[in-house]
Amino acid sequence: MAPHLPHHESHGNHPMSVIGFLLVLGGFAMAALWLVSMAGGNVIPAIIFGLLMVTAFTGAVSIFLSLTHRHHHSPILPDSTENELGRYMHRYRE
Numbered sequence: 001m002a003p004h005l006p007h008h009e010s011h012g013n014h015p016m017s018v019i020g021f022l023l024v025l026g027g028f029a030m031a032a033l034w035l036v037s038m039a040g041g042n043v044i045p046a047i048i049f050g051l052l053m054v055t056a057f058t059g060a061v062s063i064f065l066s067l068t069h070r071h072h073h074s075p076i077l078p079d080s081t082e083n084e085l086g087r088y089m090h091r092y093r094e
Contacts, residue, residue, distance in 0.1 A: 020063035027056035 030053035037046035 014067055016063050016067060020060045020067075023056045023060035023063070027053050027060060030056055 030049050034046055034049035034053055037049055
Protein backbone atom coordinates (compact mmCIF):
# COMPACT_ATOMS: atom_id res chain seq x y z
CA MET A 1 0.00 0.00 0.00
CA ALA A 2 1.34 3.41 -0.97
CA PRO A 3 2.06 5.87 1.83
CA HIS A 4 -0.35 8.75 2.25
CA LEU A 5 1.09 11.80 0.55
CA PRO A 6 -0.21 15.30 1.22
CA HIS A 7 -2.47 16.69 -1.47
CA HIS A 8 -0.45 18.78 -3.89
CA GLU A 9 -2.14 21.81 -5.37
CA SER A 10 -1.05 23.67 -8.40
CA HIS A 11 0.99 26.70 -7.42
CA GLY A 12 -1.27 28.73 -9.68
CA ASN A 13 1.43 30.83 -11.31
CA HIS A 14 0.95 31.44 -15.00
CA PRO A 15 3.93 30.11 -17.02
CA MET A 16 4.43 33.51 -18.64
CA SER A 17 5.03 35.08 -15.22
CA VAL A 18 8.20 32.97 -15.00
CA ILE A 19 9.30 34.32 -18.39
CA GLY A 20 8.60 37.86 -17.19
CA PHE A 21 10.62 37.27 -14.02
CA LEU A 22 13.56 35.95 -16.05
CA LEU A 23 13.33 38.99 -18.33
CA VAL A 24 13.51 41.28 -15.29
CA LEU A 25 16.59 39.45 -14.04
CA GLY A 26 18.15 39.63 -17.50
CA GLY A 27 17.30 43.33 -17.69
CA PHE A 28 19.17 44.01 -14.47
CA ALA A 29 22.16 42.02 -15.74
CA MET A 30 22.14 43.99 -18.99
CA ALA A 31 21.87 47.24 -16.99
CA ALA A 32 25.00 46.30 -15.05
CA LEU A 33 26.88 45.43 -18.22
CA TRP A 34 25.67 48.65 -19.86
CA LEU A 35 26.92 50.70 -16.92
CA VAL A 36 30.31 48.98 -16.89
CA SER A 37 30.66 49.39 -20.66
CA MET A 38 29.78 53.08 -20.42
CA ALA A 39 32.32 53.60 -17.63
CA GLY A 40 35.00 51.79 -19.60
CA GLY A 41 34.46 53.89 -22.70
CA ASN A 42 33.28 50.97 -24.84
CA VAL A 43 30.60 52.65 -26.92
CA ILE A 44 29.40 49.79 -29.14
CA PRO A 45 28.96 47.24 -26.31
CA ALA A 46 27.29 49.95 -24.22
CA ILE A 47 24.76 50.60 -26.97
CA ILE A 48 24.11 46.87 -27.41
CA PHE A 49 23.68 46.23 -23.67
CA GLY A 50 21.50 49.33 -23.34
CA LEU A 51 19.19 48.14 -26.11
CA LEU A 52 19.05 44.63 -24.61
CA MET A 53 18.21 46.14 -21.23
CA VAL A 54 15.36 48.23 -22.62
CA THR A 55 14.07 45.24 -24.60
CA ALA A 56 14.12 42.94 -21.57
CA PHE A 57 12.33 45.42 -19.31
CA THR A 58 9.79 46.27 -22.01
CA GLY A 59 9.08 42.58 -22.57
CA ALA A 60 8.65 41.94 -18.84
CA VAL A 61 6.30 44.90 -18.42
CA SER A 62 4.22 43.86 -21.41
CA ILE A 63 3.93 40.29 -20.08
CA PHE A 64 2.91 41.48 -16.61
CA LEU A 65 0.38 43.95 -17.99
CA SER A 66 -1.04 41.33 -20.35
CA LEU A 67 -1.44 38.83 -17.51
CA THR A 68 -3.10 41.43 -15.32
CA HIS A 69 -5.45 43.10 -17.79
CA ARG A 70 -6.14 40.57 -20.51
CA HIS A 71 -6.04 37.31 -18.55
CA HIS A 72 -7.09 38.73 -15.16
CA HIS A 73 -4.32 36.72 -13.53
CA SER A 74 -1.88 38.14 -11.02
CA PRO A 75 1.72 37.73 -12.21
CA ILE A 76 2.86 37.56 -8.57
CA LEU A 77 0.21 35.84 -6.45
CA PRO A 78 -1.10 32.39 -7.36
CA ASP A 79 -4.80 33.02 -7.77
CA SER A 80 -6.23 30.26 -9.91
CA THR A 81 -9.29 29.84 -7.70
CA GLU A 82 -10.60 31.48 -4.54
CA ASN A 83 -9.97 28.28 -2.56
CA GLU A 84 -6.37 28.01 -3.71
CA LEU A 85 -5.74 31.69 -2.98
CA GLY A 86 -7.25 31.30 0.48
CA ARG A 87 -5.11 28.26 1.26
CA TYR A 88 -2.01 29.99 -0.11
CA MET A 89 -2.62 33.13 1.90
CA HIS A 90 -3.28 31.06 5.04
CA ARG A 91 -0.21 28.87 4.59
CA TYR A 92 2.39 31.43 3.52
CA ARG A 93 1.12 34.87 4.49
CA GLU A 94 -0.28 34.39 7.99
